[in-house]
Amino acid sequence: LEHIVIIGNGISGVTLARHIRKLSDKKITIISAESDYFFSRTALMYVYMGHMKFKHTQPYEDWFWKKNRIDLINGFVEKVHTQDKKIALADGTSISYDKLVIATGSKPNKFGWPGQDLNGVQGLYSKQDLEMLEKNAPNNDVCKRAVIVGGGLIGIEMAEMLRSRGIPVTFLVREKSFWNGVLPSGESEMINEHILEHHIDLRLDTNLEKILSDEGGNVRAVKTDKGDTIECTVVGLTAGVTPNIDFLKESGIELGKGVKVNRFLETNIKDVYAIGDCAEQHEAIGHRRPIEAVWYTGRMMGEVLAQTLCGKPMVYNPGHWFNSAKFLDIEYQTYGWVFSERSKDEHEHHFHWRHSKEKICITIAYHKDSLKFLGINTFGIRMRHEIFDRWLTENRDVDHVMTYLKDANFDPEFYKLYEDEIVAKYNTDFNKKISTKKKSWKRIFSKA
DSSP: OOEEEEEOOSHHHHHHHHHHHHHOOOEEEEEESSOSSOOOGGGHHHHHTTSSOGGGGOOSOTTHHHHTTEEEEEOOEEEEETTTTEEEETTSOEEEOSEEEEOOOEEEOOOOOTTTTSBTEEOSSSHHHHHHHHHHOSSTTTOSOEEEEOOSHHHHHHHHHHHTTTOOEEEEESSSSTTTTTSOHHHHHHHHHHHHHTTOEEEETOOEEEEEEOTTSBEEEEEETTSOEEEOSEEEEOSOEEEOOGGGTTSSOOBSSSEEEOTTOBOSSTTEEEOGGGEEESSOOTTSOSSOOOHHHHHHHHHHHHHHHTTOOOOOOOOSOEEEEEETTEEEEEEEOOOOTTTOOTTEEEEEEEOSSSSOEEEEEEETTTOBEEEEEEESSOBOHHHHHHHHHTTOBHHHHHHTHHHHBOOOTTOOOOHHHHHHHHHHHHTOOOOOOOOOHHHHHOOO
């Protein structure tokens, strides 16, 4: 039987293994040094917050792997010898493969700050990081204050985690407003307010200069570029992630920031592929980045590559961009492209509505001349993915989106609805007379 070896047991590697098994009888081995079994990385924060135990983050029972003939090896890959089709593990053993898939994900960025390797400095990405945080910050007696460096999605998760145990948090964000390289200003400002409401000491436009040590090699304080020294015992480094590919340096596999792949997710070496956070497209697809460290795209790449490995070559074609996240109590969804002021083209105009009291808002991007709908960000309102996907495919204009906005709402029963208010502001802003159509399940589920 052909032997497929997958390095990495995150969402990409495991999706690939499951789909190869659905389609074939090939021998499948997954190697990971992080955990015995696949777990949901996005749920790690809830383990620390006490909402669930680690075993609850494992979507499959432990017997699932054996039953589906997927061999799991807990080991660390040191080298890949592509000429001999062998993988060398840290314990001295080696494994042969017929086809190799690299799905090793990311690791937190370290930018060479003085003191970045002291005890108490850590990222938040792996199961080991979670265990380290449990040790470094079990409560507010042991951890009197934590400083988080880097204002993205992982930074705000870490702040929420630490606050759940009453630990004071200072949050250093180099941008002038939270995540404003991604979010338009109205949204970014709303999140700034929300962070402060959660009693997090948010310091915008502030960079880390160095991390100071006590006599024992532990964190004592950080120094910022504003000249402040902030005493703390934990420093969370959450300034983005980078592909986890150091072990491939001498393998002959072409590397950029990530493992270079074509649209079939093939590397420059025959029978070697890469998927997920560690894969880098030679040419970016549409407005996407060449490396997409996103859960949804990782899953898609696994599904697509399974087809190719089972004899039906399939191009990775991720379709319209979408993503979701949570900022403390506020759910965020994005469909299509809504760029921030820092990166948008001049043809992209925005319509923004924000609720007068609640932390709820939406931003719709459209082309200023054709009024073509380009994308939407929603905060605090759940929207139906399929509807926006359909409207983007059909090249609808923004008037259409407003007319049928009620079809897109996906909030639970008895939630307050805001579409009439949103459309009223749109009419006022643009001097229009659009009236919203009543929600229609027939339209929602029509395949037309």
